[in-house]
Amino acid sequence: MSQHPIAKTEAVTLRISPFSNTSQVVTWLTPDYGKIATVIKGALRPKRDYAGQYDIGYRCELLFYEYAHNGLHIFKECTALDNRRACHGDWRRTAVISYLCRLAADATPDGAHIPELYHLTDDALRTLAQTPPPHDLLMLWYELHLLELLGISPHLRHCTLCKDHLPPEAGALFSAELGGVVCDACAPHRQESAARRLTPDLLALLRRWQRAAAFAPLRGVPLDASQRDALCQTLRHFLSRHLDTAPECRAIAFQMAVMQVRKAATERPSAGG
Numbered sequence: 001m002s003q004h005p006i007a008k009t010e011a012v013t014l015r016i017s018p019f020s021n022t023s024q025v026v027t028w029l030t031p032d033y034g035k036i037a038t039v040i041k042g043a044l045r046p047k048r049d050y051a052g053q054y055d056i057g058y059r060c061e062l063l064f065y066e067y068a069h070n071g072l073h074i075f076k077e078c079t080a081l082d083n084r085r086a087c088h089g090d091w092r093r094t095a096v097i098s099y100l101c102r103l104a105a106d107a108t109p110d111g112a113h114i115p116e117l118y119h120l121t122d123d124a125l126r127t128l129a130q131t132p133p134p135h136d137l138l139m140l141w142y143e144l145h146l147l148e149l150l151g152i153s154p155h156l157r158h159c160t161l162c163k164d165h166l167p168p169e170a171g172a173l174f175s176a177e178l179g180g181v182v183c184d185a186c187a188p189h190r191q192e193s194a195a196r197r198l199t200p201d202l203l204a205l206l207r208r209w210q211r212a213a214a215f216a217p218l219r220g221v222p223l224d225a226s227q228r229d230a231l232c233q234t235l236r237h238f239l240s241r242h243l244d245t246a247p248e249c250r251a252i253a254f255q256m257a258v259m260q261v262r263k264a265a266t267e268r269p270s271a272g273g
């Protein structure tokens, strides 16, 4: 292997798959090389070298030989820089990690060089570890920004049919198939079972989130369970129409988050005491 140059980069572990009885293929998202896959030989042996240094969602320092055979690089070594310790043993956060990493792995095209996607993913995972649940809004914020970085952002400001600007106080029909909102003049001509009405407050919220580079200021937005569900379903339709990714992994992560919202609502003491 020594004839090949060694590359060193930060990387988020996106996916781990068995490769043989003793080896694994690990898919990483990196700021410098995009999405790459490495073979880790001996990863499944009882006495393995890098136990605890990488797992789904970890941020690592990765060294690999810059030579790919059938799309697979040869791993050299890695060190965990952030193992998301606060998420360990927390099944709700673990479900979110699984979903975000699965989405990033499925959605990032091979060979695409989008450093911002690495930073977005690492930022979302760090925020997940640092903020209390529920994390459904964090997932929605991540999805919106991932779509933007991939160049398939939903159109929320102009009608996708007539291109007219939609005033901020207006609600609109949201068509996953057309890729965004449809104004009231065009809506009656639109036949689409999955299209759904976005109320003015939810449309304004999505627009604001689309512009918000950081998630932290959005956390305090008061939303009830039905509003959260409407946002979740709107983006679910959009993602399933525009990306080839696993919907069941998303459904589990959101179900757990919504359970948390409902639990908090029932535990809250009533206004009358």
Ligand SMILES: [Zn+2]
Pocket: 159, 160, 161, 162, 163, 164, 182, 183, 184, 185, 186, 187
């Ligand atoms: Zn229109």
